[in-house]
Amino acid sequence: MxxxxxxxxxxxxxxxxxxxxxxxxxxxxxxxxxxxxxxxxxxxxxxxxxxxxxxxxxxxxxxxxxxxxGYLSNLNKTDTEIANAAINAMEWNDSVPNDKVIVEVDNGWITLLGELEWAYQKDAVRQIAENLSGVKGVTNSITLNQFALQPEDIKEKITKAFKRSALVDALSITVETTRHAVKLTGNVQSVTEKKEAEKVAFNALGVYAVQNELRVDH
The missing domain is CATH 3.30.300.130 (Fe-S cluster assembly (FSCA))
Structure with a gap:
């Protein structure tokens, strides 16, 4: 150790x-x-x-x-400038559907609202917001509206995705599904593996929320 x-x-x-x-x-x-x-x-x-x-x-x-x-005086942006920059950046990103995301900015803090179909779209919007000049923080409150799937189907898709991943030990992770929510338990070898497992689960079709209770074991 x-x-x-x-x-x-x-x-x-x-x-x-x-x-x-x-x-x-x-x-x-x-x-x-x-x-x-x-x-x-x-x-x-x-x-x-x-x-x-x-x-x-x-x-x-x-x-x-x-x-x-904090900000240097020449880099400080108004909330309106940040909001406009966010909207423009999203319009140029193929991962984000037009007119699906609402951007609110308060004292440099961005709140993302709206409804998307895929987790990767939600993640893309967050990354766009994080990389804008003048941003102090990001709250991603976008909800997901996906196709109806049975919990056992979602679990099977996540388990297969874990097995395909070179970064996740599928045998050490237990997947539980309830409607559109997923719970991950077990032991992993690093924080990176823990986050990768959560990302894989969250990107599965039909998943709205992931409860990551994986423990880092050293």
Missing amino acids: RTDAQIKQDILDELAFQPNINETQIGVVVKDGIVTLTGLFFSYALKIAVVQIIEKIEGVKAIAEGIKI
């Missing part, structure tokens, strides 16, 4: 290795495999990138991030 000191050093080394990240802006504390982050960034997208990098470090069980988003 890796020590907290080893995990922290790997995190610092990996952040220093990234050309677009100033590791001196980030405070890192590791206790029992749980990473707590603090600091100030001038990009919400960069904050997301840091979290994704740390999730891949061996030994990390969870991340509690307290990174704040």
Whole structure:
């Protein structure tokens, strides 16, 4: 089992290795495999990138991030500018149906509303919003309206998808389905595998919600 000191050093080394990240802006504390982050960034997208990098470090069980988003005066955007930029970006993205998403912006925080058919569309909208200049955070409240499927059919599709994945150990995960909701239990080897399992389940046809109770086992 890796020590907290080893995990922290790997995190610092990996952040220093990234050309677009100033590791001196980030405070890192590791206790029992749980990473707590603090600091100030001038990009919400960069904050997301840091979290994704740390999730891949061996030994990390969870991340509690307290990174704040601030702005240089020449990069500050009004809510109207952010909303217009979001709408324009979505119109240029083939994954997002036109006129299906409502964008609300309050003090730099985007709330996404509307109804889509597929989880990948919902995820695409979130990624578009996260990468916009001036954004402080994103709440994705888009709902899914898919075809009616029986719970056992949904479970079978997810289980087969796990078996096809090179990143997920299908034998270590139990899938339970109730109507359009999925519950995942069992043990996985990393936070990355846990998130990948949730992503696979969420992208299955007929799934509206995923309760991810997978435990990271080291």
